[in-house]
Amino acid sequence: MRNPEALREIADHLRAAQRIAVCAHLNPDGDCIGSALAVRLILTALGKEVEVFDRDKVPDNLSMLAGADAVRTLDQATGRYDTLLCVDCAELSRVVNFGIPEQKAAFDGLRERCGELLQIDHHPSNPGYGDCHVIDGNAAATCVMIYDLMGLLGVKATREIAECLYTGISTDTGNFLQDNTNEDALAVIAALQETGFDQAALGRKLFAERRPEQVALISRALNTLRYDETRSVTCMTLTLGDFEETGALPEDADTIVNFGRDIRGVHMALLARETVEGVKMSLRSVSPYEIVEVARKYGGGGHEMAAGCTVKGIPLEAAADAVFADLCIALQEQDKA
Numbered sequence: 001m002r003n004p005e006a007l008r009e010i011a012d013h014l015r016a017a018q019r020i021a022v023c024a025h026l027n028p029d030g031d032c033i034g035s036a037l038a039v040r041l042i043l044t045a046l047g048k049e050v051e052v053f054d055r056d057k058v059p060d061n062l063s064m065l066a067g068a069d070a071v072r073t074l075d076q077a078t079g080r081y082d083t084l085l086c087v088d089c090a091e092l093s094r095v096v097n098f099g100i101p102e103q104k105a106a107f108d109g110l111r112e113r114c115g116e117l118l119q120i121d122h123h124p125s126n127p128g129y130g131d132c133h134v135i136d137g138n139a140a141a142t143c144v145m146i147y148d149l150m151g152l153l154g155v156k157a158t159r160e161i162a163e164c165l166y167t168g169i170s171t172d173t174g175n176f177l178q179d180n181t182n183e184d185a186l187a188v189i190a191a192l193q194e195t196g197f198d199q200a201a202l203g204r205k206l207f208a209e210r211r212p213e214q215v216a217l218i219s220r221a222l223n224t225l226r227y228d229e230t231r232s233v234t235c236m237t238l239t240l241g242d243f244e245e246t247g248a249l250p251e252d253a254d255t256i257v258n259f260g261r262d263i264r265g266v267h268m269a270l271l272a273r274e275t276v277e278g279v280k281m282s283l284r285s286v287s288p289y290e291i292v293e294v295a296r297k298y299g300g301g302g303h304e305m306a307a308g309c310t311v312k313g314i315p316l317e318a319a320a321d322a323v324f325a326d327l328c329i330a331l332q333e334q335d336k337a
Ligand SMILES: [Mn+2]
Pocket: 031, 032, 088, 122, 141, 142, 172
């Protein structure tokens, strides 16, 4: 842990609070939901009143986590909270889309009713927007930091807490396949074993099991797979029609880009999907190649080898072509370096 003092300070603030609102990010993933729900269980064990908020619904594959059914939208907040805690949110704009008036109003309304803003996160790009924050870019997942927080608060892990933390750590490391899988992350997983949680069953839910609608969507995406001329960059596209016709949900597309990345010889991959907000791009690369700069060029961001952005005002194919071309240029530049 790189910032033990900062985490201790967060623990002190939480100990002093009674009513706590926890915010996870939009398009929630395993780490933000795992972190938020684990925090809820940890603080509830200390007799606190905790509510978890997210702009979006908890994805289907995380719905088995304890408390997933109690996650509410921000406009459902009532009364005053001593503390607003953001987890896994690299910027405040990860909590809501501030460009949409209703969402801004929902966040501002909640913020006004909360005394202080705390945050716990592991994105190195996080500028530190809380009244008190702890940011550890070396943590594989925010859930690793939540585990440390639990220790500072003197709470013992339960089976349910272990499931939440395992979910965050395993999903943010790509099921322990990515470079960010480190000793701390594995030590937390080892320590959680004593709760007796069913790691195999949870792992199957998170990484193996797929809804039939998702398999249909994967099939559609694979049908669009194309390569650059060196066959080391791939691109796939999905239209709004693909989602409607297969009955797939937006979250069903979340890991499809990996099919393009995991082909032998491929270094970079793109999935471009049409959404009502614009064309959402998921970019991935295989070490040592990096794609985050391409995402940043389009106003997005993320991690060196896993990033995203949304391209607005251009049709799907044209947007995909533009980002695909930039990936090919980035590949050439990185090959030269
Ligand atoms: Mn995370």
